[in-house]
Amino acid sequence: MAAKSLPIPSHFDPNKVDKVWKVDYQRLAEKALEWRKEYQISPSSEDQFKIALILVDVQNTFCLPDFELFVGGRSGKGAVEDNIRLCEFIYRNLHRITTIIPTMDTHQAMQIFHSIFFVDDDGNHPGPYTLISAEDIQQGRWKFNPALAAHLGVSVDYVNRHLAHYTTELEKGGKYQLTIWPYHAMLGGIGHALVPAVEEAIFFHSMVRFSQPNIQMKGNHPLTENYSVFGPEVETDPDGKVLVQKNQELFRQLWQYDAIVVTGQAKSHCVAWTVADMLKEIQQTDSALASRVYLLEDCTSPVVVPDVIDYTEAANEAFQEFAGAGMHLVNSTTPMEDWEGISF
DSSP states (O other): OOOSOOOOOTTOOGGGTTSOOOOOHHHHHHHHHHHHHHTTOOOGGGOSSOEEEEEEOOBHHHHSTTSTTOOOTTTTOHHHHHHHHHHHHHHHTTTTOOEEEEEEEOBOSSSTTSGGGEEOTTSOOOOTTOEEOHHHHHTTSSEEOGGGHHHHTOOHHHHHHHHHHHHHHHHHTTOOOEEOOOSOSBTTSGGGSBOHHHHHHHHHHHHHHTOOOOOEEEOOOTTSOOOBTTBOSSOBOTTSOBSSOOOHHHHHHHTTSSEEEEEESOTTTHHHHHHHHHHHHHHHHOGGGGGGEEEEGGGOOOOEETTTEEOHHHHHHHHHHHHHTTOEEEOTTSOGGGSTTOOO
């Protein structure tokens, strides 16, 4: 397999990265056949140096300006610019990336981080971006909405106990306080789908390399958040029962690769917690595995809501900690053959 980077295919249009449109799968499949022949690209199963590319939540809901939780970063254009670079990175390294692993945040309305889940004494719901602390729950400022109990198959007392447990566990673990997010990544909705330009690149890679994307769904349990693809923010309920099992199968799969490249949205939340969980597993297994992980910094942005919240510094600090543990901070425009530890 050639070591040099490939050109960007003519079908890629950076001006469409911020828009919703239909991917023409059949035309792409035909073009992929031509691309494979022209550049003599071998199937991914023949890769001697195997590379996994984890794309965290590259979905419309986070990546398009008109959608619910657009990750604009401080520039206001974050995820759009990130995805232009991401698509170009995939196309240039099509012959090197063995498997693409997209994660997909997957929600419904009645979940612990959505407004409908809570009420105050007057029956009001909290607004988007409200932070709910353990003290808020203890003082009764916010309580579980009893109208949801039957639909979720739980008792009101159980969920209120769970909220006290949940918010306490978040604070004990040094994680962000429970945040009420706008309704987003709704299962079955347009916002849940992958960004078309990125989906197009993934499909093209699949056709050229004979490599099925390994899509990972997360975040659909009503009683816990799931920023990380590897596990929930709080693993147990107030009675010690496990809410969501850790994704040990994905861990097992990843260590079959020589390099694991991670990027996506948002740098401060789902990317940071995914990498943090990966690092925790590495430290419990073999700390040397950290050197296999490459964080694609210029294809990810932090959550910034002007005049409300700005997680830029927290995201940067997390990435510096990951680098200090042995992971690599890299840019998409640097040729992969120049990355430390990469060998084609």
